[in-house]
Amino acid sequence: MSGALASFTPREIVGELDRYIVGQAKAKRAVAIALRNRWRRLQIAAELREEIVPKNIIMIGPTGVGKTEIARRLAKLAQAPFVKVEASKFTEVGYVGRDVDSIVRDLAEAAMQMVRTEQLVLVRARAAEQAEDRLVELLSVTTPGGARPQPVPIGPFLVSSGGAVTPPKVQARDAKDVRAQLRAGELDELTVEIEAQEAQNPLISVLGAQGLDGMEDKLKEMFGNLPGLGARRERRRVKVSEARRVLQDDEALKLLDMEQVKRDAVRRAEEAGIVFIDEIDKVAGQRSHSGPDVSREGVQRDLLPIVEGSTVSTKYGPVRTDHVLFIAAGAFHVSKVSDLIPELQGRFPIRVELHALGRADFVRILTEPQNALTRQYTALMGAEGVDLQFTTDAVLAIAEYAEEANRRAENIGARRLHTIMEALLEDLSFTAPERVERQVTVDGPDVRKVLAPLLADQDLSRFIL
Secondary structure, three states: OHHHHHOOOHHHHHHHHHOOOOOOHHHHHHHHHHHHHHHHHHOOOHHHHOOOOOOOEEEEOOOOOOHHHHHHHHHHHHOOOEEEEEHHHEOOEOEOOEOOHHHHHHHHHHHHHHHHHHHHHHOHHHHHHHHHHHHHHHHOOOOOOOOOOOEEEEOOEEEEOOOOEOOOOOOOOOHHHHHHHHHHOOOOOOEEEEEEEOOOOHHHHHHOOOOOOOHHHHHHHHHOOOOOOOOOEEEEEEEHHHHHHHHHHHHHHHHOOHHHHHHHHHHHHHHHOEEEEEOHHHHOOOOOOOOOHHHHHHHHHHHHHHHHOOEEEEOOEEEEOOOOEEEEEEOOOOOOHHHOOHHHHHOOOEEEEOOOOOHHHHHHHHHOOOOOHHHHHHHHHHOOOOEEEEOHHHHHHHHHHHHHHHHHOOOOOOHHHHHHHHHHHHHHHHHHHHOOOOEEEEOHHHHHHHHHHHHHOHHHHHHHO
């Protein structure tokens, strides 16, 4: 974790965010400092390190200006577990809704997936060797006395009298020959029967999918050791090419020390986790003693212990949230940050305001980022063999219509560009596979021809743009 953070200064972090997000310099600086402070904290003495807590951030700005993307890209840059939740999905304890503890459980799950993936990469080579050994043994089955049983042909594969699958090409060859053929890919289309661990017990999967947080974990704990309900192995017939992948995954899991992986995942969640709480303004409001505000304030009070620092039980062990970085965001059109309960306000000492996007910002979003929309659509059409190009005046026209549509209807920020681009390229996307003309250039007049009628019709523009 520290290695990933140490490689970026705050200025470099902002530079990396600039590759994907246009503008919002204040927000980028705030998250860059917060991320660097994590590395700084790890460099000091242990007794003082525990006393330094993250300075949580609250972002204020309309939808579609980059709040979520900044947090998501920050987590990816830091190789940190990341969870995005919406405050409006939670309700006060006693009401029907999600439990705030599920935030930490989701964070632990994200950390577990991250650590397990990293560890699987480390054992991949050894797992591949062991999977190959299992395949060779399977494809060159012999009886205990060394004699090879007589196979009985049944379709594309052979089954020996002992029930083992013996492909016809290898039934008379030794393991060395089988290995050579296997590595050359000559046996990929043969069918074999393998045994591997089942990914998920169907009964627990069905029972745990009823929308109750933690139910699946509790079912596993209650019934996991009962016959037929715990982890089990299944036999299936697959092609050798697929068997190699399945056996490699199976061997890789065997090589992992899952207890150590769990410990590392908990530590990663505690020390590097980032939680993004969106729509925090939806649970803010003038405090009263009746009506829906009671539930809103209850949600804030339920969130408070998690943000302040508490210990939550997860299936991977207890997770402390003292050093988890919380980034909250909201439009705050109706309410204000000061409408949050004072205790929660105090846990978000850094406040940054993100500005609404205009025509100039849309032009930059369409062309500058590494994942610019024009590049995305050019790549999508390239998959159909169509060379799609946008002229400068086309980009200006798209930005102009996006700004106008946001002004006339709800301002949804950069998300309006997705709507505009889909309306503009709908015909091309539909006919691309059968087009004779392989080069398509979109210019300003093309944009106006398609979008001007939509924007002129006030009623229609509200539904289409």
